[in-house]
Amino acid sequence: MIPNLDNLPVYDTAGVNERIARFCSRSIKSNSKLEGLRLALSMVDLTTLEGKDTTGKVQQICYKAMHPHDTLKNIPTVAAVCVYPAQVANAVKALKDSGIQVASVATAFPSGQSSLEVKLLDTKFAVDQGANEIDMVISRGQFLAGNYQYVFDEIVAVKKVCGQAHLKVILETGELDTLDNVRKASELAIYAGADFIKTSTGKIQPAATMQVTYVMLDAIKDYYIKTGKMIGMKPAGGISTSKIALQYLVMLNEVLGEKWMNKNYFRFGASSLVNDILMQLVKAETGIYQSSNYFSKD
Amino acid sequence: MFKASWAYDEAPESTNHIQLKNKYDLYIDGKFTKPVKGQYFDTIDPSTNEKIASVAEATSEDIDKAVEAAKKAFVGWSKLSGKERGKYIFRIARLIQERAREFAVIESLDGGKPIRESRDLDIPLAANHFFYYAGWADKLTYAFPNRSPKPIGVVGQIIPWNFPLLMAAWKLAPALATGNTIVLKPAETTPLTALKLAEIIQESGLPKGVVNIVTGAGETGAAIVNHPNIDKIAFTGSTNVGKYIQKAIAGTHKKLTLELGGKGANIIFDDAAIDQAVEGIINAIFFNQGHVCCAGSRLFVQESVAKLVIDKLKNRMETLIVGNPLDKNTDIGAINSKKQLQTIENYIKIGLNEGGEIYQADCKLPIKGNWCAPTLFLNVSQSHRIVQEEIFGPVLAIQTFRTIDEVIEKANNTPYGLSAGVWTQNGAKIFHLTQKLKAGVVWANTFNKFDATSPFGGTKESGFGREGGLHGLKPYVKFD
Structure with a gap:
């Protein structure tokens, strides 16, 4: 049933910004930095979502996902590869039994401006092709028009079609305008059955920010206190450097803590982040920053 | 319940660039x-x-x-x-x-x-x-x-x-x-x-x-x-x-x-942005180890959200890092002197003897030096000495209230009048309180903010x- 949205916590932007500044001022050094970088790498959903994606391109990023940088020992693979439904079969084939998940966007991504019927078919197609994770978008138009029941029912319907596949619900916070709206949408998604809530499609600016991620983590925290159920979080878009990724991890560490500090409950939707993390890891090992030409660009 | 697991390595600011005479x-x-x-x-x-x-x-x-x-x-x-x-x-x-x-x-x-x-x-x-x-x-x-x-x-x-x-x-x-x-x-x-x-x-x-x-x-x-x-x-x-x-x-x-001195009232209404208010409580009392004349050392929480606020506050206190003042990750440093530490410890004893319910963050304190864990006192009233007297340390006395008039009366019921804080998303309520509170500075939805252009005093x-x-x-x- 749709949750009560009238009594939700509200957010003060200035206060949230201040808290974020505190996370960002943490100084992450030596071993804790390496630990953080490895963890961040293991949480990446390596993403390609372009009209021009081809079988070849998808195969290349799948190989990158399995072999981020073979000269570095003891580094994890990424968590998942994220593609459009039409590329799911390619990705499944390329990743074989590597343990890396195949995530597919669905439901008329990125705008979500289609009928429920089409969205369900879109989801079903992706699941049938072998996607283990579905990244759906909510209907922002309906949300902003106040049709919360519509948004809720849609998520419930998509969740049903997902079956065993994990459902990540994209709020597209860049279109929701206020932090209070972000909280409201998080609440709808969580109660409708989301396994993860996700900030953005990456197609709208601003994409993920620490502010909206903070509010979503707070929603996850309150839900856990109330029900004991853990929901995952995925900021996506704009997280391109190790420094930013570590700041997100500091926030995760200090807001939700140890249970969430793994790829089952936290993901980064990113692509260029991977090479930046690798560059930092190589720097830690060799003491020098290598040219970006030493890191494969797939 | 939300214990941080990623311990940050030491990140001390270097001291080799300073020049000190003997x-x-x-x-x-x-x-x-x-x-x-x-x-x-x-x-x-x-x-x-x-x-x-x-x-x-x-x-x-x-x-x-x-x-x-x-x-x-x-x-x-x-x-x-x-x-x-x-x-x-x-x-x-x-x-x-x-x-x-x-x-x-x-x-x-x-x-x-x-x-x-x-x-x-x-x-x-x-x-x-x-x-x-x-x-x-x-x-x-x-x-x-x-x-x-x-x-x-x-x-x-x-x-x-x-x-x-x-x-x-x-x-x-x-x-x-x-x-x-x-x-x-x-x-x-x-x-x-x-x-x-x-x-x-x-x-x-x-x-x-x-x-x-x-x-x-x-x-x-x-x-x-x-x-x-x-x-x-x-x-x-x-x-x-x-x-x-x-x-x-x-x-x-x-x-x-x-x-x-001061004994600032920090007032949280049920229509506040609770999470930011909790951050405000932390900043009001634990900033500079509580050695702040305008510290928000008396917390008033509206009864309908008291449990929520206190749970969140305790939770947040677990992530505060107490230790080496020169470490860039330290949130709370050392108590300024042995004498001041004795004063604070004495007040904590008084609070306990008065029947206050104490809560201290579960943090490792260094062995050498002067340290005090962030401390809350619950179940106290205006009649308690720890509510009346300035402690000048990281010790917060928490009371609940029901109505605006009640909280105004209690907030003003002190010989001091330096600072106060009001937390609500209701603008009219803010203006009502800023007029009624007898304090040199009243912060709304923030605390301990200073600026050269802004007058400060009691x-x-x-x-x-x-x-x-x-x-x-x-x-x-x-x-x-």
């Missing part, structure tokens, strides 16, 4: 001068209780010399054009900025406050105060139109140990801008940044005798207060000492401003006179 003399008449009686005391690092340096102890003979120098310097300094005075003050501000990193490290070493605070708050704000009042120096006739403001004369300034350099800046900058000369005494536990400031003042070429910095404890302060050739006393510190000073100068020509037993802003000039001028 022994500091008094800064009188533009020179570092040995004390007449030749006595020195130790200043110690409160995080280890190890000695940092020896500092001269000024006696009344030294104060005579300092006041004499200031009196002589007044003749020239007060006649100098505002524009020229401003140039010196600007220069001091720039020199502080240039050496900000060194000042931040010394401030944390000598006082125990986290480097995050000294680096991001104390030192930049101190520089800002000099910049701000430098700008006023040649515009005093606009600050007081048609009243021809004149400097008062020789000013005695006595500052506390909680924000050593910042309080020196609050006092020196407006006094210099208005053309006064000064004898300033930093607190005996934290004299180093004031002495480093003396070096900067020397470097700035400020005419000799305009600023004299003398170190020592209570007796040194008393010698300043009772000196016949001092025309004004500006004091920041405890209410008890403030009362002593007021008695001591009664019947003399001396002017006085006092910025004294009502009731928290003192009188304002520092900062246009208002901060007034205590340093007289009119024909």
